[in-house]
Amino acid sequence: MTVAVVQFGGSNCDRDAVRALRYLDIDAERVWHEDGLPADTTGVVIPGGFSYGDYLRAGAMAARSPIMQEVRDAAADGKPVLGVCNGAQIGCESGLTEGAFTTNKSARFQCEHVHLRVERADTPWTENFEEGDVIEIPIAHGEGRFEITEERYDDLVDNDRVLFRYCDADGNVTDEANPNGSTHNVAGILGERDSVAVLMPHPERATLPDVGGIDGESILTGFRV
Amino acid sequence: MTAYTATVTVRLKHGVLDPEAETTKQALERLGFELSELRSADRFEIDLEADDAAEAEERAESMAERLLANPTIHDYEVSAAPAAESA
Numbered sequence: 001m002t003v004a005v006v007q008f009g010g011s012n013c014d015r016d017a018v019r020a021l022r023y024l025d026i027d028a029e030r031v032w033h034e035d036g037l038p039a040d041t042t043g044v045v046i047p048g049g050f051s052y053g054d055y056l057r058a059g060a061m062a063a064r065s066p067i068m069q070e071v072r073d074a075a076a077d078g079k080p081v082l083g084v085c086n087g088a089q090i091g092c093e094s095g096l097t098e099g100a101f102t103t104n105k106s107a108r109f110q111c112e113h114v115h116l117r118v119e120r121a122d123t124p125w126t127e128n129f130e131e132g133d134v135i136e137i138p139i140a141h142g143e144g145r146f147e148i149t150e151e152r153y154d155d156l157v158d159n160d161r162v163l164f165r166y167c168d169a170d171g172n173v174t175d176e177a178n179p180n181g182s183t184h185n186v187a188g189i190l191g192e193r194d195s196v197a198v199l200m201p202h203p204e205r206a207t208l209p210d211v212g213g214i215d216g217e218s219i220l221t222g223f224r225v
Numbered sequence: 226m227t228a229y230t231a232t233v234t235v236r237l238k239h240g241v242l243d244p245e246a247e248t249t250k251q252a253l254e255r256l257g258f259e260l261s262e263l264r265s266a267d268r269f270e271i272d273l274e275a276d277d278a279a280e281a282e283e284r285a286e287s288m289a290e291r292l293l294a295n296p297t298i299h300d301y302e303v304s305a306a307p308a309a310e311s312a
Binding site for chain 1: 241243244245247292293297298
């Protein structure tokens with residue numbers, strides 16, 4: 001009974017994710033990608049970092065490693081799967097979720113606290129929130145601009161797949177509150193199932209009270225069985 | 226089987242913002258160059274053995290579809306030609 005935090009060469013938020021989950025009394029362990037998912041895996045975190053040095057495109061290499069087929073199978077079985085930052089890029093590249101995360105509009109790496117508006121409050125990741133709630137979570141990425149064709153975006157909206165949008169402190173979704181130029185301020189989306197989510201902000205960095213901010217805690221409790 | 230070099234060129238779809246190209250353009254302008262627009266692309270040269278150019282292209286196209294390009298944001302072009310004599 002464990003949440004597998006998948007470590008690739010270049011992952012760097014794997015320890016943070018394990019620590020945050022254990023703090024929430026959720027059993028978690030780091031799993032080296034070549035070892036495959038443990039038999040008792042109850043959920044999967046694809047953590048942040050710079051897997052394979054972001055070669056080709058952020059997440060492109062890791063998305064095509066054999067363990068990702070196991071992750072897709074786990075997702076199809078209904079196990080919770082969360083991709084954070086580089087894990088979100090890997091999630092999109094591997095087909096767990098739609099769209100792509102690419103170079104920030106600013107062309108700069110951005111490391112700052114942002115506000116997110118909760119677009120869906122009936123998923124495992126957001127059941128402690130109300131729709132429209134504003135939460136504060138840090139981002140740290142150079143390639144976090146969500147891109148998708150307009151047609152596919154309309155499908156995302158029609159199917160209620162948008163989980164979080166960048167907003168200001170009052171919950172207004174504006175260009176000024178969009179840190180990276182993401183299409184319609186999208187910060188996080190759901191996969192085919194509500195139990196699969198990817199987001200650029202780091203909930204594991206907003207869980208331990210000593211680190212500052214605990215709005216990420218409710219997202220990670222999506223792994224409670 | 227003949228040695229071919231397949232070339233895959235991957236570029237952002239028209240209309241997709243390219244902040245790196247914009248930054249490069251600004252840097253050229255700071256150096257005093259005059260230009261209206263700058264686009265960048267990735268070019269992959271793949272040496273492979275194939276029966277003919279069509280097969281070489283087909284295999285390179287699969288590589289583009291599976292890995293080299295991301296269909297959400299990229300278009301790509303593939304061509305193949307007999308490999309240059311190696312030195």
